[in-house]
Amino acid sequence: MKKYLVYISLLAIISCNKSDPKVEASSSVTPERSVTLALVNNQVGKEISWKGFLNGKTPVFIHYQLDGNIIVGEITYLNTKNKLPITLVGTTDSDNNYRILEFEKSGNITGVITGKPAEGIFKGSWFSPKTRKELTLNLVKKDTVLPSKKIETKLDDVFGHYHYQYSEAGYQGDLVIRKFPDSKAVFGITSVTGDPARNLAQIDDDTIDLKTTNFTYKLADTDDCEFNVKFYKGFAVVQYTQGVCSGQFGMNATIEGIYMKTK
Template sequence: MPALPSFFSLFNATQPPESQLTQTLVGAINNSVSVTLTLTTTGSLAHGTLLYMRSGIAIPVVGTLAGDELLLHEFDRKGNVTGIHLGKWSRAGYSGTWSSPSLPSRSLAFSLSTVRQLEEPRAKLADLTGLYQYGYSAKNRFSQVHIQQMGEKILAVAMLAVTDEPVQNQLTVSKTTVKLAGNMAVFSNSSIATSPLKLAFFNGGATICLSGAPTMTAAQDVTQGADMVVGHYIRTSTKPPQFSVDELARIV
């Protein structure tokens, strides 16, 4: 997985993007596994589905776009990362390497070309209530974000993260109310990060990254625990959450 400064730090823009680009890309992994990627990018947020043509299985993907570098995670239905795509993105295509969390030392080249694209106003969000999960087995890490939409522009948020590397650790962030602006919310908690966290939502998932002044470094935030919650998430349940610490612990 790329270092935090490349993808999850210092996104200073706080205004939500007004448009989105949806592309259909076709190509192959390792010149042999045919795939079709339907990808929507909205600012730094990327999401869509990856269809493996041989099996006919469509897999949700969530990622972060930093300049022309795009990191995408494939997810199973429980929110565990099953594949990692890292490469160069443009309106013409996307190419790079694919790897698996279970075999991080092995990587396969992929190359996809755009066959269709549409730029349009950003999609309106439905109710965001539910459980958002991000499991990363290579680092023995599992993170949850619990969301209750309280109104059109108000969210109640709680977080729980567990990791075994480099040492076993658990982070719990109690219920906090944040304001939703477009598809974005800014979450401030000085106990885990000296700069705010930016939550970017789509219908079915979210990303969390650091958002701060240019002098802020990712290393400073890592020591406070922000690295345990930054990442890509899919929504695995639309059930309203229970926000007590005991209830959160039972879900893990």
């Protein structure tokens, strides 16, 4: 991301190529005020489990927990040799639509799952930001009992570097937050759209009061460009609180999204 900072003045005036609705929509999150039907089926302290197929061929097992409109879980591809689980983090909206991102530890997003669970069945799709391939997803709810992992974090653990990218060519973002004395912190956010234009959205480093694991920030000299940053164990969620900060960033660029902690 550092290489883009050199060209801030240029990027601000570059017109972006038409954005990809699949990726752009996937990078957004739903405000916490949304009420989701998904919570009705979530047993306290237990994961929700599904099993099924991608494109009718690749067997997968998915489990997750819900915290408000945030989804945290794992997907396992059952046809792989080691069957290693892959981190899932996503959101639900007010109509109970799911949008879940499949993350590598580096913050690279290898898959975007969209769909809507209903009466023990989950029908949707899986999309690859790298290959642009989209596959159908059909799951059936399972009675597998898995205890929910702790996703809350401590204040001292929020500091560091967070990143996401929809492959090397897609949308990318970085959030950095550093600890300062007297309950202060310095944070900054930089994100760009997909190539070739790479339009920019940036929040310059600023000092804030930080006494909890979330904060709300309003961009100076604006009426409604405000966003909330909430930290979880291993990731952070940035979401607008009053619209999309129209006119503040490059075309189609946004700071909103889910950022994975990388260091």
